[in-house]
């Protein structure tokens with residue numbers, strides 16, 4: 001096995017839940033409207049630190065797609081899939097894009113806008129941050 005080269009992303013990013021490896025940037029998030037077997041999934045234009053598995057044709061809710069499972073290059077957990085080819089014209093925008101399963105991700109909770117933001121009681125008293133000039 002060769003050395004694993006891990007890319008560190010700059011800025012707000014989503015990480016692998018299992019090993020905290022950076023997987024995708026929040027700014028590359030295209031859609032939160034995707035679904036996987038276990039719940040929500042997000043579509044990203046790019047993902048890093050993932051390896052694409054064997055491609056196969058899969059019939060999905062939106063038609064036939066050629067996809068490959070993507071797994072975290074560090075812990076090998078499958079974290080989503082990549083659309084290689086979309087066979088329906090209306091779905092072509094997904095080609096070359098990555099879906100990451102929500103339950104495999106951690107991110108800053110403040111930008112998971114689909115969950116209600118509630119201040120946990122365990123949070124430490126807020127400290128005043130450095131103000132922007």
Ligand SMILES: [Zn+2]
Nearest residue numbers: 016019072075
């Ligand atoms: Zn991982």
